[in-house]
Amino acid sequence: MIMDLIEKHPILEFKHGKKVKFTFDGNEMEGYEGEPIAAALHANGVRIYRVTPVKEQTRGFFCAIGKCSSCFMVVDGVPNVRTCVTPLKTGMRVETQRGKGVIAMDAE
Amino acid sequence: MSWKRTADVVVIGAGVQGCSIAYNLAKMGVKDIVVLEKGTICSGSTGRCGAGIRAQWGTEMNCRFGLAAVGKFEQLHEELGMDCGLNQSGYLMVAYKDSEFEQLQKSMKLQNSLGINTRVVTYDEAKEICPGLAAEDAVGFTFHDRDGHADPFLTTFAYMEAGKRLGVKFLRFTEATDVKTVAGRVAGIVSSRGDIDAPVVVNAAGGYSQFISKMAGVEIPNFSERHEILITEPVEPGVCPPMLMSFSGNYYIQQRPHGSIIGGCSPEGHPQDYELGNSWDFLEMMSRTFVRLLPRTKGVRVVRQWSGLYNMTPDRQPVLCEADNVKGFFLSCGYSGHGFMFGPISGELLAQLILGQEPWIPIGMLHYSRFERGELLIEPAVV
Numbered sequence: 051m052i053m054d055l056i057e058k059h060p061i062l063e064f065k066h067g068k069k070v071k072f073t074f075d076g077n078e079m080e081g082y083e084g085e086p087i088a089a090a091l092h093a094n095g096v097r098i099y100r101v102t103p104v105k106e107q108t109r110g111f112f113c114a115i116g117k118c119s120s121c122f123m124v125v126d127g128v129p130n131v132r133t134c135v136t137p138l139k140t141g142m143r144v145e146t147q148r149g150k151g152v153i154a155m156d157a158e
Numbered sequence: 159m160s161w162k163r164t165a166d167v168v169v170i171g172a173g174v175q176g177c178s179i180a181y182n183l184a185k186m187g188v189k190d191i192v193v194l195e196k197g198t199i200c201s202g203s204t205g206r207c208g209a210g211i212r213a214q215w216g217t218e219m220n221c222r223f224g225l226a227a228v229g230k231f232e233q234l235h236e237e238l239g240m241d242c243g244l245n246q247s248g249y250l251m252v253a254y255k256d257s258e259f260e261q262l263q264k265s266m267k268l269q270n271s272l273g274i275n276t277r278v279v280t281y282d283e284a285k286e287i288c289p290g291l292a293a294e295d296a297v298g299f300t301f302h303d304r305d306g307h308a309d310p311f312l313t314t315f316a317y318m319e320a321g322k323r324l325g326v327k328f329l330r331f332t333e334a335t336d337v338k339t340v341a342g343r344v345a346g347i348v349s350s351r352g353d354i355d356a357p358v359v360v361n362a363a364g365g366y367s368q369f370i371s372k373m374a375g376v377e378i379p380n381f382s383e384r385h386e387i388l389i390t391e392p393v394e395p396g397v398c399p400p401m402l403m404s405f406s407g408n409y410y411i412q413q414r415p416h417g418s419i420i421g422g423c424s425p426e427g428h429p430q431d432y433e434l435g436n437s438w439d440f441l442e443m444m445s446r447t448f449v450r451l452l453p454r455t456k457g458v459r460v461v462r463q464w465s466g467l468y469n470m471t472p473d474r475q476p477v478l479c480e481a482d483n484v485k486g487f488f489l490s491c492g493y494s495g496h497g498f499m500f501g502p503i504s505g506e507l508l509a510q511l512i513l514g515q516e517p518w519i520p521i522g523m524l525h526y527s528r529f530e531r532g533e534l535l536i537e538p539a540v541v
Contacts, residue, residue, distance in 0.1 A: 103392075103417075128457060130391060150417045152394045153454045155290050 055093045070140035087133035087144055088114070088121045099123050099133060100147040123147050127154055161351065162327065166190040167358040167512070168347050170334045170370055173204035174310065174498050175490045176362035177317035178505025181238075184324035186509055191326045192356075193318075194349055196333035196366075200314040203364040204498050206434075206466025208387060208410050208422050210401045211499040212249045212305040213274045216265040216538040219475060221272045222519050223500050228304050230502035231313075240316035243309025245415055250279075250287055251300045252404040259298035261538055266300050276302040287400055290454050296404075307401055307412050310498050317505075334363070337374035337487065344374065344486035358512055360488045365432070365467025367491035376481045378526045380471045380492040384429045385422060386440040388463035390448075390455070392417030398452060403541060409447045410541050419455065421448055424541050436463045468495040473534035478504055479525040480511065488512055489526070495540060 067083035074096055081090025088099065088111055098108045099121045112120035116135035125131040126143050129151025133144070166188055169176045172195035180193045195201070211231055213224035234242045253259035266276045277300065284299045285291050293299075318328060329351070336348035337359055346355035361370040365382040398413040411421040421444050441463055449456045471477060471492035481487040490508050493500060507517040528534065 129393065130459070150392045150394045153397060153458060155454055 072138060072142040072144060074144045075146055081138045083140060084137045087136050087138050090138045103149045129153060162192060162354060165192040165354050165356045168354050168356040169193045169360040169362055171362035171364055172199045172328060173202050173364050174314045174501030175505060177314050177321060178501045179360055179362060179490060179508050180326045181317045181321040182506045182509035183512060184321055184326050186513055189325060192354060193326060193328045194332045194334050195330050198330055199318055200311050203466045204310050204314055206464060207310055207498045208420060209307040209310050210410060211308055214249050214251060214269060214276050214302050214305060217535050218268060219523060219535060220537055221269050221274060223503055225272060225274050226503040226519060227500050231308055234502060238316040238320040240319060242313040242316055246304055246306035248301050248303040248400040249305035250284060250400040250402050252293055252296045252407055253298045254296055254406045256297055258406050262300045265539060274302060276300050288398060288402060290452055292451060292453050334370060339374060339484050342483060342485060344484050358486045360490060362490045365469050367469055374484050374487045376484060378477060379529050380469055380477060381430055382467040382469050384433060384465050385425055385468050386436060386463060386465045387420060387422035388444055388460050390419045391459045391461050393458055405541055408541060434465050436465060470494045472529055474537040474540050475535055476524055477526045478508055478521050
C-alpha cells in the first residue's frame with residue numbers, strides 16, 4: 051500500500067483508527083477507519099474520484115471540506131456522496147461516479 | 159442613452175406577460191414600445207415559478223387558454239428563434255379523495271369536449287409514467303401527455319430578444335411610481351427615472367399589479383400570496399418525468415431536464431406580506447412530501463429554496479382587459495399562479511385587444527367587472 055498520509059504534524063497530535071478493508075471500483079484497498087474516504091483513496095494513490103456529466107472531465111480532491119462537489123462518488127450504491135467528509139467504514143464499496151448519479155429505485 | 163419622453167405603448171413589468179405583450183404588439187406592427195421593469199428581466203413571479211404548462215383545467219376559459227398556450231409553446235422556439243426548454247412529459251394529477259377524483263373526471267369531460275385528450279390512468283400506468291411513484295393511498299389519476307414544463311427564464315428572454323429585434327425598448331431598474339390620467343384616459347407614466355407620455359399603458363406587474371392599478375384609479379380585488387418552492391441537486395433524469403400534481407396532496411413536483419427536481423405547495427396561512435423569504439416549515443413539509451411520493455429521493459440534497467408571489471383573484475382566473483374608467487389602461491394580471499404558462503397566449507390576445515381587433519379567443523369574461531357583478535367562474539384546479 052502506498053501511504054501518502056501525513057505522519058507527523060507540527061502542532062496537531064493524532065492517531066489513526068484501526069486498519070479496515072474496502073473496495074474501489076472492485077479493487078480491494080486498506081485504509082484507516084473513521085478517516086475520510088477520500089483520504090483513504092489518496093493514500094492508495096487514487097486521484098480521480100468522478101467524471102463530470104457534460105464534458106466528461108475528471109475530478110478529484112478539491113475543497114476537502116464538503117462544499118465543492120468535486121469528490122462526489124458512489125458509495126455502497128448511493129451517488130453524490132461527499133467522500134472528503136464521509137468517514138471510512140469496513141467493507142465499503144466505493145466507485146468512481148460518472149455523470150449525475152443514478153438514484154436507485156429500491157432506496158428506502 | 160437619453161431619456162425617452164414619449165412612447166406609443168408603455169408596458170409595466172418584464173415578466174413573461176410584459177415581454178409577451180410587447181413582442182406581440184411589435185409583431186403586429188406597433189413601433190414605439192417601452193417595457194419598464196423595476197428589477198431585472200424575469201426577476202418577479204415568472205422567474206420564481208414552478209414552470210408547469212398544462213391544459214388540464216376545471217373551467218372552460220382556462221382549458222381554452224391552456225390548450226392554446228400548449229400549442230404556442232410547441233412552436234415557440236421557431237417563432238422566437240430560441241430554445242425555451244420545453245419538456246412535454248405530461249401532468250399526472252393525483253387524487254386522494256373520492257370527491258377529488260370525481261372533480262378530476264368532471265374536468266376531464268370538459269377538457270375532452272374542448273379537444274384536450276386527458277385520460278384516466280390506473281396506478282400501474284401511473285407508475286409507468288412516473289417510475290418509483292408511491293401513491294398506494296391515491297384513489298385515481300388523470301394524465302395529459304401534451305402538458306409539461308418549460309424554462310421560464312429562457313421563454314421570457316426569448317420574448318425579450320425577439321421584441322428587441324422588432325424595436326421594443328426594455329428599461330431595467332426603472333420603477334413605475336405613478337400612472338397619469340386625463341379626463342378618463344391614460345396619459346402616461348411617472349417612473350423612478352422620469353416620465354413617459356403614452357396613450358396606452360399596460361399593467362403586467364404581476365405580484366405588484368394592484369399597486370399599479372391603484373395609481374391609475376382602478377380598484378380590483380386581486381392580491382398577492384407568498385408561495386414557497388425548492389430545488390434539489392441534479393441526479394440522472396427519470397426520477398419524476400411528468401409534473402406530479404395533487405390538490406388535496408398539496409404538491410407539484412417535476413424534474414428539470416438537467417436533473418434537478420423542483421417541488422412546491424400551497425402555503426399555510428397564505429401570507430400576504432410581500433416578504434420573499436424562506437421557511438424551515440416549508441423545507442420540512444416539502445421534503446416529507448418528496449420522500450413519501452418518490453421514496454428514492456431520500457438523501458437527495460436540497461440545494462436552494464425561494465419564494466414568489468401568486469397574484470390571486472377571487473375566482474383564480476386572470477384579469478385581461480381594458481379598464482372601464484381609464485381608457486387606454488390595460489390589465490394583464492391576477493393569474494393566480496399560472497401566469498407563466500398562459501403568457502404566450504394572453505400576450506397575443508391582449509395585443510389584439512389593444513389594437514382594436516377581436517381577440518381570437520373571446521376574453522370578455524376576464525374583465526374585472528365580473529367581481530362586482532358576482533359572476534365568479536371559480537377554478538377548482540389550483541395548487
